[in-house]
Amino acid sequence: MLVSLLSDNLLEKISFLNHAVSSRATLPILSNFLLETKRGKLVISATDLEIGISAEVPASVEKEGKTTVLAKNFLDLITNIKDQKIKLELEENVLKLKGDKVRASFQTMSADEFPKLYEQKGDVILTLEKKDVEKFFQRVSFAAAVDSSRPSLLGVLFEKGKEGVVLVATDQYRLSYQKTPLKLKEGLEKPIVVPGRVIKELSFLKEDDGKISFCVSKENNQVVITQAETEIVGRLIDADYPQYEKIMPEDADTKTEIDREELLNAIRICSVFARETANIVKLSVEKDKLVVSANSPQVGEDLVEIAAKTIGEGNEIAFNAKYLIDVLTTLEEEELIFEMTGPLNPGVFKVKGDNNFLHLIMPIRIQG
């Protein structure tokens, strides 16, 4: 293998690919990047067997070939080489890197050891734009569980709705629901669950105008997401998803309009005193204001008032501040509506003028 390329082009791709390199791999090959020449370009892949990513780097290939190198060292070295033209050459088992002033050689492992990311791509079930990722997917994926004994909670549900795909994610303590106008391909009647990790990687897809396609192969139980020559591979989660419809709220007793930044700021202020008490912050909804407060008997207490326009009776509810901060930092719209029915039912966040999104959070019961 002999290729020449620009280090900056390489860096951009491998820092993204590094997301798929397992930090605690027991199998040495999984700590490596696979470098191979294809179609006159350099293709680099990484996987931890749960998720795999491969991307193309523009390069001029003089001699075909493939090998694997330790991802961490390769990435660290490339990070520190500023904008240079470099040459990568495989000699025996050693990958030699030559820059203007830099010489390095990496011990390699055989590319045969590296798992193939997928056999067949499967059928395209969905295509979308980069802006859809920000608009719909990010609003949902943060609510998926990161670690759970119920595999289905680790994923984002794709369900066929009347107008388009409905996305749902929950970790049992909060739930995000988003209706989208995106059309699923005909024939896919059963919902699928895609790992939250895979969806989160979508926001790192770089090309702004490239179409993103979801390919699903049912028999391989796998999803491949592609944008141009970048591919993210994950497995579908084949466990039953919780029946979220049953907890979708009907009408609420109290509805209040608030400003996102203001509320976020108030919660951050109050979480100072909530740290000692399991992060509990209390929201008291009043006629024209919302009072956020926290107290821990030994440390102190504080409260912040923010303006609000309330319909319905005044009410109190308490949440884990982390969940509130998560939803408020994810949403970008400034005008939000908070709805609740008594201190024991889930609180609901909506975006004003957008009926397609809602976020539910479990309250924490507190003593009056």
Added chain:
Amino acid sequence: MSDYKNIWKNVLSEIELEVSKANYLTLFNQTRLLSVEDGVATVAAPSGMIIDLLQRKFFSIIKKATDKHIGINTKIVFVPKTVVDVVLEDKNDTLFSQTETKSSIGHLPRVRSDYSFENMAVSGSNQLAYVSATTVAKNPGATYNPLFIYGPVGVGKTHLMQAIANEVYAKKPSSKILYTTSEEFTNDVVEAIRTNNTARMKRRFRDLDLLVIDDIQFIAGKEKVQEELFHTFNTLVDQNSQIVLSSDRHPSEIKQLEKRLISRFGGGLTVDIQSPDFELRCAILLIKAKKYNISLSFNTAKAIAQKAQDARGLEGLLLRLITEAQNKGLSEITEDILASFLPVEKDEPRGFHPDEIIDNVCSYYNVKPTQLKSPKRDAFLVRPRQVAMFLLKKQMGLTFVEIGHLLGGRDHTTIMHGVGKIEKLVEQKGNMDFLGINDQMLGKKVD
């Protein structure tokens, strides 16, 4: 299905010998044999990438081992599928709890929702406490008020108290429940006095339907706190709110506790929980193993139960064994693991405290230590007293005079007589049941 599970377990244990540990843990650990039909063995693995490596690198090893254990020449087919054996349900206080369990939403601060009556192991040593607790939870404030639970560490006092709180809350989520410890109660009182804001604290503690205070013995010697507790106590009882307290000893044995409080504490029902007996320890182990989703045979449970005395010790030991089993890729704690893990039993006698022997004899015969030490010579006291003498002599090697002092200032000749009597009895009748007291202390099985 269980057949396939066994076959695959055998296949895997063979493969484990052939491949490196890293390969085994990453690639083989999550594979399952789904079926064997018409000479085709279907094996599930979590992802296509894993299947790719299995097929390219290890196919011949897998085929060899599989053929050997199935007994025929099979064709092996891999399918991508994640097989989860049992999904653990953490049902409480989640968004879905209303739909799934009908129980309430939300949870009590500082109360572990997994402490419930259902998952408590019950046996002779804690049955009375369990029954009284369920009665109280069913009808708070109406039956035993207060309920006072006492017993040594690790017997399940906190579990029981939190179960009451959870149960009351599940039945009626609008009830005002406070679970606290005496330390926190003390802090609140001190804080209230310091900031001169007692009204707020009074509201917090007196406007309740259920007040649970753990480890009440720590308020001993704190006068102002005791006074505050006394008034809180009266208010709550007057308005028929339930109070549940726990301590490591009987109220009358808590030193520096005001008389009026002792009398209040005794006003309801006082029950004790004894250290778990052998059978209960086995049951606890089986329940915990189920919780951690690992299989544990009864014999293995028995062997573990012999090694630890209280529930916490048991859980600690069990967790270490589970980790060991998981490292080996097993879903069961086998006797091998146990044998390799537990230290060889030491036979040298443990250093007992004489009071331990006396306490155990008393609980065995159901008499009080004070009775044992009293000058009374009622027939029902004589045998226990002599057994205590015998065990103190044999186990501790105390002198007759020392034993005499321990048992209420008796003459050394009385002790010699008592020890001799029991010795003779043991000689004549062989293994007497009271020898079990000793074993019980050593944590061995009482036959």
